[in-house]
Amino acid sequence: MAIKKTYYFLLIIAAALLLFSCASTNMAKYYNDNKTVLDTLESQYKTQYSRSPFSIAFTDKDFKNVGIEILTDSIKYIYEFGYDEPRIKDTLVKYKLDPEGITDIIATMRNIKCIWINNLDYFVNGRLNYMVYMSIKAKTFNIPFTQKRYNILAYFSRPQYYDDKGRLLTGRRQKKIRKVNADVFKKITDKVCYTVSNLYR
Numbered sequence: 692m693a694i695k696k697t698y699y700f701l702l703i704i705a706a707a708l709l710l711f712s713c714a715s716t717n718m719a720k721y722y723n724d725n726k727t728v729l730d731t732l733e734s735q736y737k738t739q740y741s742r743s744p745f746s747i748a749f750t751d752k753d754f755k756n757v758g759i760e761i762l763t764d765s766i767k768y769i770y771e772f773g774y775d776e777p778r779i780k781d782t783l784v785k786y787k788l789d790p791e792g793i794t795d796i797i798a799t800m801r802n803i804k805c806i807w808i809n810n811l812d813y814f815v816n817g818r819l820n821y822m823v824y825m826s827i828k829a830k831t832f833n834i835p836f837t838q839k840r841y842n843i844l845a846y847f848s849r850p851q852y853y854d855d856k857g858r859l860l861t862g863r864r865q866k867k868i869r870k871v872n873a874d875v876f877k878k879i880t881d882k883v884c885y886t887v888s889n890l891y892r
Contacts, residue, residue: 718842718885721827725803732799733823733846736808739792746809747797754801759793761786774801804828806841811871815862822847824871829887843886845871850881859884 722729739745744762750771759782761768768786772779774797780790800808807826812819823846852860854868857878861869868875876884 718827718844718887719879721842722844722879722883722885728799728803729825729844732796732803732805732808732825735792735796735799736823737810739789739796740810743786743788744810745788745793746807747793747800748807749800749805754804757797759783761788813871820848822871841888841890843874843876843888844879845876845884845886847882847884851878851884853878853884 746760748758748760750756750758755774756771757774757779758769758771759779761770763786770782772782779794779797783790783793796808799805804827805825806828807824809824810821811824812821814820825844825846827842827844829840829842852863854860854866859869859871859876859878861867870876871886872888872890874886874888876886878884
């Protein structure tokens with residue numbers, strides 16, 4: 692009897708894991724279906740970031756609280772606000788950021804369930820490059836004993852190189868897999884790639 696119960700338990704877990712894998716967002720399709728809003732968000736963020744470095748993250752599962760990291764020459768300031776809280780704009784003005792532009796970004800992130808957006812730097816042949824990194828909340832069921840999964844989009848400023856499996860490479864001459872935050876990324880376009888990660892940042 693105990694063996695039969697164990698068998699049924701394992702069967703349920705296997706079915707749940709299969710459902711979990713099937714429920715994960717197809718990121719290439721997601722990107723193509725939402726290309727306009729995603730590309731606009733990336734462009735808006737780059738424009739605002741060029742004025743002063745910052746990142747934005749939603750800090751709760753219901754997207755009711757938003758955190759903003761603001762980088763000055765020597766100090767990183769971290770603030771957390773309720774969504775639509777008036778003091779967000781006051782804080783942005785204090786650091787000479789554009790309150791309308793950044794609250795537009797926050798609203799778009801909330802609409803598409805984007806948990807985090809940031810600008811990451813990396814070096815190629817000694818040259819500094821940048822990419823915009825977005826974490827999108829995965830549409831999955833809550834399954835016990837499984838880690839949370841996050842869909843990550845990386846926007847590069849120039850075309851990248853990929854292998855025959857669509858995996859991001861370090862460059863044209865060096866055919867090594869490039870990992871970002873220890874994750875392997877796959878091609879969507881020449882400049883946009885994705886991964887599914889246990890970490891959102």
